[in-house]
Amino acid sequence: MSNRLRALYLGLATATTMITPAFAVDLTVICRCVVGGVNSETATWIKDSVIPGFTAKMKAEGKDVTVSLNEFGGKDEQMTQQLALDFSTGAGADVAAFDGFLIPSFVEGGLLKPLDEVAGADVNSWEGWSHISEGAKSLMSYGGKAYGLALGTDVRAIFVRKELLKSAGLDPDAFQPKSWAELLDAARAIKKANPDSFPLQLNAGVNMGEATTMQGYYMAILGTGESVVDENGKYIVASQGILDTLNLYKTIYVDEQLGDQRAQLLGDGRNRTFTNFRDGKTALLVEGDWFFNSVMAPGAEFGLENRDAEVTWASMPAQEPGKGYRGQDYVTVSGGTGFVLNPATKNPAEAWALLSYMNSQESLTAFQGFREARRIRDDVATPNNVYLQKTQESLLPLTTARPNDPNYNKVSAEIQRMTESVVSGEASPADAMAAYKAAVIAIVGEANTVSKL
Amino acid sequence: MTKKRNFSLLSHRAGAAFLAPAAALVGVFVLLPFFWVIFVSFTNRTLLGKTALSPDFVGLQNYFQLFDPATFFTRGQFGFSLILTTQFVLLSALVGQALLGLLLAWLMQTIPPALKRIVETAVIAAWILPEVVIGFAWFAFLDYDNGTLNMILRGLGLPAGDFLLQQPFWVIVIFNTWRGAAFSMMLFNSAFASIPPSYFQAADVAGASSWQKFRDIGLPLIRGHVVTDLILITMWTFNVFTPFILTNGGPSYRTELLSIYNYRIAFREFDFGKGAAVGVIIMLINLIFALIYLSFGRKKAKAVEE
Incomplete structure (x- = not known):
């Protein structure tokens, strides 16, 4: 044999x-x-x-x-x-x-x-x-x-549907909120003028994966002057910045329904946010270069034939002017x-x-x-x-990057979980942060985390 | 039946040689991975990160973590999935599949053969279609925006329901009931068919109602089949993965059955050590089901001999 x-x-x-x-x-x-x-x-x-x-x-x-x-x-x-x-x-x-x-x-x-x-x-x-x-x-x-070669780099911003802003009496070409409050006020005005629209979309939830962390959480937490890690590279697991960020999510999705909550919870959610923006249901979408140049490009799957006439952009403001990461007025991440x-x-x-x-x-x-x-x-x-x-001039000088750390993608998954429990209305910001803290400590060990509360 | 030992086609040695390839395959692909999984469950091995290349032996730490009372009942943790799976088995297998199957089988004893064949075909079709096809069909049926069910509801002037987000657990319970009732139905059908018709004819003469015939003749005579059916569908439902196609285990882990939880830990988070520990526990639970099933089968065999 x-x-x-x-x-x-x-x-x-x-x-x-x-x-x-x-x-x-x-x-x-x-x-x-x-x-x-x-x-x-x-x-x-x-x-x-x-x-x-x-x-x-x-x-x-x-x-x-x-x-x-x-x-x-x-x-x-x-x-x-x-x-x-x-x-x-x-x-x-x-x-x-x-x-x-x-x-x-x-x-x-x-x-x-x-x-x-x-x-x-x-x-x-x-x-x-x-x-x-x-x-x-x-x-x-x-x-x-x-280990490889990058094709390019990117920044993140708020993409704006001009006609929706006009419908609420806002001038799209001069539109640049200077704080979260101004951003929310604009969204409220649009919601008032178009009750069945979802004016503001900030990514959250597990299904969107890294898009939640980059286009959503990072864009908010940087506005509070904090980041995912502190200056020594330790993960921040409890802070006022995290609470403020989660409360921003709560305002958008739970308290005032300014954003499409279902899009953050469903499996094909990211495509739903693209569809909403294309169909003029979302006025303000926080996304990256890729969204503007690829997703929305004329002829693409979610393309707009008159993209350049119908869409403009604004920088993501800090919570208050000067309160952002490194004392910035506006924030972005690459x-x-x-x-x-x-x-x-x-x-x-x-x-x-x-x-x-x-x-x-x-x-x-x-x-x-x-x-x-x-x-x-x-x-x-x-x-x-x-x-x-x-x-290139307005945002690239302000940008920052994610930690180059082997544990980062696990922590990022916990960030996605934390935001999901808030936008689905299941946990209060404080409870969600407590769960995040426990999970991150289990991943990186308590010595590599820092609590700022 | 007694076996004639003096007559055999092959010598013992040739028999062993023919069995050897199968035994080797079973050894390499079943037994070896089995012990490997048990071994991995005592390490913190992952696919990504530092512990991929140099995993540590952590003893029972993975198991302690799974049963940590502080997080046990939290959604998205082991305990939550275990309880959810138990509820899923009770509702969709025991109540849903077995009861519906029994009801269908009993009703089919009395209907004309042509109708019986049509019902059988429909129920069995739900059972033989590939899992993925069924999953997507149900997903399309229940979708909020363009789903068939909501189109019907809207057409009737009723409010549309966001079933996959609002009632995900009941969706997978109904789905699994629909999917698996065919097996119970067929099993009970053949069980009823094995009862001599004269029993029922005598009952008819005595003027028994359908319920009385079911309670006093049908059910007692198929009791053995009922137990077999319950154990088999419990085991299958316990390990089922198809609801993943409908809900992805979500939203927010609300439909994360143990099998889906195990998949997430091992192959989405690449935490092989913890995933292996979950796998070992699932294996132990299945072993208990199998032992109950086997011991029952043995009892029945003994009863037949007597």
Whole structure:
């Protein structure tokens, strides 16, 4: 029997090697992007620009490479799940789209390796490094090592539907609330003029995942002068800032129904907020660059044909002028997504060649034609996009980032839970904060937390 | 039946050789993971973060954490899910599936065969369709904005209901009842069919009502089937995962059954140690159900021999 097994095994092994011809290399790219669906422009860029350009370039160098794109249609959290399980079993795409904030926990878990460790010395001699600032590099780095390349960075703001503001007698072009009270007053005025609208949407809840923490909680807590961690990197688990933030949520969703509560609780909630904004039911939506340049782009899934005429934006105010993070009047926060190399890739050299080609000046400039964004290379111009240019001056200098810490994504999940229990009306802000405190202490240990009450 | 030992197709050695591949597969894919899960439940192993590469042996800490009285009853914790699952089993399996199945089976004894076949087909269709298809069909049926049910309600001038958000628990109870009643119905149907018709004919002559026939003839004679049915559907309902497709375990963990809780801890939060501990407890609970089932089967076999 053992002879038969051995024969079978040998047969299988031969058959497997026969399938791959000697010099052809297959590469796979995965991203949460679907032509005609989410991040459609990214998918089109990879399919129509990156893949043909890269295969031609490799052919010129005498290498036969085929690249296929795996279009992942699920949610961000499901993509993380997929990548974590893929990387832990040595499977998955060679080049994978990745959100920078997850890098520390993946690295500590042994699921990612530095670029130069995966692909060798080629990485360090890449021409692109000299065009990428330290700050941009750090979006996909941990412990001083680069694990991937960010496609760009972003900021967050309040996006405004002009006609809804006009209906409440507000001038959309001059609209810039200077405090939470002014923001709420504007929302109340719009609600009064349009009783079945949900004028103000600030993300909360578990189903929205990281969008809750970034577009919702961070934008509020920074306005109280605090952040998720203090200046020593310890997680703040009890403070007046947290209570004020949760009370803001309570005002919006429970006490005055200024926002669409169901959108924060249902599984497809984020798309519901996009739909509400597109259909003119939401006047003020706190979101990131991605919302303006991708989700709402004319022709996109939630696109507005006359986006530039119908939509404007305002900075998120601090609770009171000057009371924001670092004493600021306005607050915002940045993140970065990009691509990493699968540490188990069978063709590391070609995978790096693809990743670096995607981030070449030529390729990123081509990307601007599909989707305008802040690119990380200094030799790729920010396009002639009023939103990007204005916020570059107004918000980019004010921005901050999430802690580069392996426990952050677990704490972030607790933040999402805390906000959900408040917006669903199930817990008071004080009770929700107490539960958050207990949960965060269980994750990071009491020594790494600080109580400010 | 006695077995003839002198006649066999294969020698003991050949028999063992034929069994070996199966035994190896069971060993590698069932027994090994079984003990591996028990081992992992004593560590703080995760998939992400520092404890992924260097997990520590933490003894019973995961179990203590699950049964920590301070958080036991909190929504989204182990105890809450355990109690919720118990309620779910009582309402949707014991009351819902078994009672509805029994009622359907009894009513079907009296209706014309053509109608009986139609009812059977409808009930069994609910049972044989793939879980995911059923889940999405129900989701589409109950949706607030565009759901069929709310369209009907609005059409009748009744207020629409936001069932998946407002009454998520009752939604999954009704869903599971609807889904599983077919099995009980079929089991009771064949049980009733095994009762000699003369019993009922004699009762008819005596002028017994349908309820009297059910109480005094039908039910006592199928008692064994009832117990078998109850244990089987309890086990299945206890481990069911399909409600996840309807509610995602939410809103705010209000429909997070033990199986869904286990999935969240192990594969969404990647906390393998704690997830394994939950898995071990679920295994123990299932073991108790299985032992009850087996001991009952043995008693019945003995009773038949006597």
